[in-house]
Amino acid sequence: MDGRTFYERCESLFATQRGHGRRWKSAAAASLGIGRASLYRYFGEVIVPDDVVARLKEREAGPKPIRNDYELVSLCARALKDLQARIDEKGFLIAPYPVSVQRALDLGAAKNIIDGSQRWPTSLEQLVQIAQKPMFEWGIDMSWDVGEEFVVARLLQGGEITVECLALAIDGKEPERELDENQGFQQLLAICHDRSDGPDVYRAWRQIVISHPILDAGWPLLLADTPILAGVDRLDEIVDRFYERLPEGMAVDGQVPVCKVTGTILRPELRGYHTESRDPAAIRMARSSDFKKLKYRRGMRYLKRAFRTFWCLPGQAELELERTLSSLGWTCTLWPKFDQVDLVATSPDGKRQIAVDVKDHVSTARLAVRFKGFNGYERSHDCFLVVPDYQSELDRGFEERFTTMRASAGNSPVDIQTVSGLVAKLEGRK
Structure with a gap:
């Protein structure tokens, strides 16, 4: 002292x-x-x-000097990510707030003094307000966004962090790295690699995650009724890694409000409810309070946010595509080679093979710049990047915009389709 x-x-x-x-x-x-x-x-x-x-x-x-606006944007994103984790854990926000929040606000105040402006938030209320605006409205230097991935991005939407927020919070890394670095994911892979039926175990577990983002207190019976998983050792540890305790604060009058489309939990808003899904149909149902109710019970589990974002939500389109192609006589395999792509399929006559990667959590701009390809399947398969059908409603003309932005970034061409568009193309109707 x-x-x-x-x-x-x-x-x-x-x-x-x-x-x-x-x-x-x-x-x-x-x-x-x-x-x-x-x-x-x-x-x-x-x-x-x-x-x-x-x-x-x-x-x-005093705070370390901020060299540019990007660094402070990243700090704001990190603060929001930590706040979201606190809410996910407790079901509500209580003090003390994460240290990253105060650091972002302190540095924002310092930057305002240095710049002679009031652009940066200095309170939690201001941080939440600006995070809901597209970044071009922040009035900051966006020269760091060379690929224009974040120009229209918001860090908060519907009261929850966005994928763009997550990307900025981890210094521009791919948000999916949240899965790669997750101990549960690594443990799952280790178990699967040690078994001759490992790929089948992986597929079965992933289908459980997509179909059951909420596990009732009787979840051991659900897994016991899945034959391929019934004999897997340490599966309870996997559940603990993938799922977290469902906070009672997420229930409304003792009932958990559940999205009819995705099975994820809805959050109350001033008008109706908010769903994590980007599907306009799911959003309309949530806002009109059209949802399922589950009675809250101690012992219920909820899929962790990273797995909801990168497995559960896009998994809806993956399963839909697999069911549709299978009904047309195609032989389909989901997540081959432990998710090198999302689906491979062989035509009924055996003459055509396709490989598909499904994306449902990024903007058209970010997808055009960041998509890296199909992990070598290009050499033997016709490859398609697929988005849910509702992408056409969210972003009209996204195919042309994707192709143009990908070319301007110097990336190789990719055939992008909606689920129904791909099916129509494979049937010769498009």
């Missing part, structure tokens, strides 16, 4: 220098990443932990 007590240093920094006034103790607790009770305890005679003292010293030194 510098001669002043921990209390005096906190009061000077948060009440006076940062202008929090009477609410400086709440601000101090949030910034230092501790609870109010711990803060008050440290104000007394107890020894303050070294890590808390180090964080206070770091705050006193």
